[in-house]
Amino acid sequence: MVAQAPTPVTQWGMPQAGPFRWTRPETWPREALALAGYWLASRMVMIGMLKSGKAEQAIEVHRTYHGWFQVLQTGTFPVGDVTWQYPPGAALAMLAPGLLPFLTYLQAFALLMLATDAVTQAALVRVSLRRNGGVHRGRSTAGAWMWAMALPLMLGLPYGRYDLPVTALAMAALLLLPSRPRMGGALAGIATMVKVWPALVVLGAPRGRGSRQAWAAMCASAAALLLVLATLFHGAFDFLTAQKGRGVEIESLGGSLLQVARVLGWPGDVDQHYGSLEFLGPYVHTVARASLLLTALAFGWLLLWRFRAQRWSAATPYDAALTAVLLFTVTSRVISPQYLIWLIGLAAVCLTQRGSSQRPVALLVLLATAVTTVDYPLFFDALISGGWKGTVVIMVRNGLLLAASLSSAARLWRATVSPAAARQPAPQLRRGPIRVA
Known part of the structure; x- marks a missing residue:
């Protein structure tokens, strides 16, 4: 009998990727082929x-993104434009279609x-599958x-908003954190x-050298990009x-x-304000302040979790990122349909780990995504005009998101802080099989 060499693992106990090769079709597992199809x-x-150009998402790219593109080409951010509320890195997403001058702006963007x-x-498939069609120990193809x-549940929306590349960067940062914390932090x-929320993805990095490297790299790369864009463009800090x-x-x-409240007789109204449809009327300011207070409380809870957490598994950094973004999304004064792209991406990363505590939460995110499409575009006009149809739809969607955020936080706490979980024996990570020669 010959003992096989132990499977290499990272500093956080995660198996390193196997010899899966995209350039060698004979190494493609059947599940990868099914996913590709x-x-x-x-x-x-x-x-x-999006092809007809008549969908709202296509109109938004034509009208808003292309307009910003033209302004940015002059060397200035859209200063004074109330719809521009993004960090300077968003300019990269708006300017990128210019790299394909032989296409229209919409075609290049899509x-x-x-x-x-x-x-x-491809990255999600790669981190999950091995050459022989099996799954890396501890890994799952559920994320892929x-x-x-x-994503297709949102119809053409993901290709008509720039949240997709932001989410991809955040997912790449999470997947790289265990083995390459500096690279993961830099991507974060x-x-x-580009969009502020990815700063939350390093929250769950285990204490120690890797965590310090990730945080330092994130701050350094963000500061460097900000400095470059502030040098190249006027009005880089207007977003603050x-x-x-x-x-x-x-x-x-x-x-x-x-x-x-409006259905029950509240006298408020809906109007275009700061680039989105907002409520105007009595008590709106109070509700806005309550949302900000809830966001502050969510941030305080995350700091408390970080301080109290005692047990980290390979899935904890992923789970913590999903919990943090869910809490900040639900407590925000704005929940646009494209925000679900963030949650889909982070839930997918969680599902690449069989030991994730967030698997039921991912199902709630999936259901919320489906209801979001019912809300927008199907019932959006009804929501604007008022009435029970649009109200019921948005209450169901936000109820699912609220349930997902509370469940996510509770599951993360039980997995990493709760004494009950501490009494359970920790799963042993197998270092590699024994084969008979």
């Missing part, structure tokens, strides 16, 4: 929804989103299926400068005050409460 079919449908989707799907199946920093006048968007958790 489903991905191609579903993405053709998504692209078809092609780049499609390519980002493809690379993300989550990404493949959940870049993503943070752009959202000070935001109210309560009609699809937010607070907005759904005001929607119910």
